[in-house]
Amino acid sequence: MHELSAEESAIVRLVREWVDREVKPVVNELEHANTYPEELIDQMKQIGIFGLAIGEPWNDAGVSAACYAAVTEELARGWMSLAGAMGGHSVVAKLIQAYGSDEQKDRYLPRMATGEIRATMALTEPGGGSDLQAMRTVARRQGDEYVINGSKTWITNARRSQLVALLCRTDPDAQPVHRGVSILLVEKGPGFEVSRDLPKLGYKGVESCELSFSDFRVPTSTLLGETEGKGFAQMMRGLEIGRIQVASRALGVGAAALEDALRYAQERESFGQPIWKHQSIGNYLADMATQLTAARQLVQFAARRYDSGERADMEAGMAKVFASETAMKIALDAVRIHGGYGYSTEFDVERYFRDAPLMIVGEGTNEIQRNVIVKELVKRNPARS
Template identity: 65%
Template structure:
């Protein structure tokens, strides 16, 4: 897919930000799991939080393909920064696509400038990818709802001013997903956010458990104004989210490939650069080929989304292949670096710690295979 001149300039701006500001300093934040406040403030000023917001609300209003490329560049510098705009951008997309006029006016301008950062709350303790087993519920209460339940692994929870919450509003609905709604919940009484959950990678940006204990919201908190539409709304949002996660994987994989290519030219053994040894050269060839294939799958899914077509199969394929590729490429980069790849003096060990998140996040790859298979049959029934 061809980007516009404006979109190419945006991607170039992100690449410059990553190379000049992020990569030289990422270890200052990553090693001790420090929240990258100054990077986030710069990202706000550069418009990164408004990528999917319409121009009429102050957003940058880029295509999904451009959004994917921006995400890839951020993740090439530090995957956590791509995560900082992930859920926020999905909620932006959902409000833009399904929100009432009042909801768009209330939230989109401030979300576009980063004054309000959003996150999405789907996963529950013990539930994982099984959203049909959801227990968090919003019970009608006067002129609104009372929300009770808990969600976990919520990225950016402590720094978000808006939570896109998928919950049950009708326990008697059949099938069960028809009783789910998306609520736009702001912090306040009845909402508790835990401390950061410790993580292998994806450090700096927090992931927390959040607890709703009689958190009251008005009827105007229902996305789109009509209860019972939340499942369909979130499934569409997850198509965007999975393209974004695939793009994060591309960024991590590309960073690992770049470092491996550089090291393979600098390091010499037996009188020649190690890339000239067939075992190393073959690794590099396979890494580069898989990365190109993953990028094409991701851009294909993005293009399908932009066309308005259903893209759950394509987004699932992109997320599945790109995340598995990033994990393999990160491991192969360590192999190419030899013992140094196991040292924190080189960034390849960080890529290896960050890559697994894209395999288990935004619906595990086992779930992606289920989605792909079911859609494959649905589109090719005999």
């Protein structure tokens, strides 16, 4: 963590100690009961975690993207769901800071920093997946209101968030489609229904929901910024920090799996010696540590690029692809090292194996990420005739 200031390093250390003291002892019970971690979320508010992505003058404890990534990793090392509880919230905070009106900034950011208001973003639609330009949710302007109709799915924290950054079409006839897409900052009301919680393999405790909008009316002042049709570009910038966050979650899952596997390999003996001394197990551990270290460096590289203000979609995509695939491999290898115990719900490694796939498919699948990477790669390196 040599890139961080002394103050930021202290924040990461504080979160790490909190995770070890408060999260680790209770996570297994909360996870398997699929219980919302109300007490832990309240403690996260008190620590200031929901304000880390918000800077002055609305919050005096904002941090760099590199520090934010490191804190996210520590949260996910304890329980990936906790990192999920602040992921979309942070993206919305960044969107409001970058593009919101003064009134929107002053209205939301101070209370978002304390966690009094929690936010989420609503992008994905049934049948649309990662193809955001195929969205069918429409907000038609009528006087000084928008009337919204459509649906969204896989929206994390939808029941417990007070603010939703809704990506929708304000000009359904615009060509190309992205020119008619806007972000509306909406709060719940008549016509806005959180219809059901979706069952999931992992990522327990935190809800992922379907949303439906039926003649849902909001004032035109909910438009992010002042101009319609900017939403797609705004969200693409927002997803840069979102993908860095998801990559950091993967680091946390990978780090937890490595910690558990390393400890078990020293405690468990077979044929008269600790199993780490068997070459096959030792090789697993060596590769796990090497790959995790490489992934962490790539995530920090993407975070520094984001902090520089330069376009970081390629770097964030690279970090997300590599870190998530690495976490999946480390989680599987941790199960292998634990043998039969790795398949038992009494050990945490089975949870890591269930949580890791989310980072591969979430915030834009890795197949989509590779498209983003190669397009930007060619753009930055055009062939010379």
